Amino acid sequence: MKNTSSAETCDVVYVHKENVAAAKKSIHKLETLQGLSETFKVLGDVTRLKICLALAKQELCVCDIAALLSLSESAVSHQLRIMKAMRLVKHRKEGKMAYYMLDDKHIEDLIRLGVRHVSEY
Amino acid sequence: MKNTSSAETCDVVYVHKENVAAAKKSIHKLETLQGLSETFKVLGDVTRLKICLALAKQELCVCDIAALLSLSESAVSHQLRIMKAMRLVKHRKEGKMAYYMLDDKHIEDLIRLGVRHVSEY
């Protein structure tokens, strides 16, 4: 009796055809995946996570964030630019100050969910 | 009239004391943040995202994943090791094959939430 879903050599054909076919369907199109991975990448850095958490409840100026995290304003500014490009934060200018705040409520949810994963072992 | 929450020089004191104090409270302890950032970092790569999605509905062997993603088995194995260390996947051995599956239902939720963030603009 021959099982079509296995017993094939690995080099040429999938070992488990049906499963691979099913798996193929659940993979989003590359464009979505690219954006998705970049969003996660932004959250995949302790400094940027801290910035997100700091901005969760109120806006802060670059200067505040820099002092809070013991970083240079330059470093903070660089990170904020990345986060703005990925639409995690937005900012408003008031005089020479720039006030940043979270741009998307999903971010808080993502972090909350992430915390649950981390703390559940 | 002096406003205690601003009008300080940036080098020495926070510009907005109260806000910074509030922000400080919402930042988790470093240990949690480290784990959190590493979890997001794992999801911050297209290949690993694909693997997660592929394993969302059924288990697959290394060979299947490699063929599905047009990658070497070595590359896949390397990534799976990282993902296992971060408890995104687990595996069972059956003969010479290794079957991998998602280890945590949070991962699917995280990805789903991420997709929503990406597609909502």
Place this chain on the structure above:
DNA sequence: GAAATAGTTGAACAATTGCTCAATTGTTTT
């Protein structure tokens, strides 16, 4: 208008990342 201040930007650097290649392990088949 000059000095001071908040923020931005680009170049440069060390550190990290994802992959390839080659060697190796462990299991099955002959």
Place this chain on the structure above:
DNA sequence: AAAACAATTGAGCAATTGTTCAACTATTTC
């Protein structure tokens, strides 16, 4: 026991990342 095969592992490499430094812009204050 030898050959074949799935998977793992370590070294090495190009590419990317996070920060610092220095130069710069823009706004406020003197």
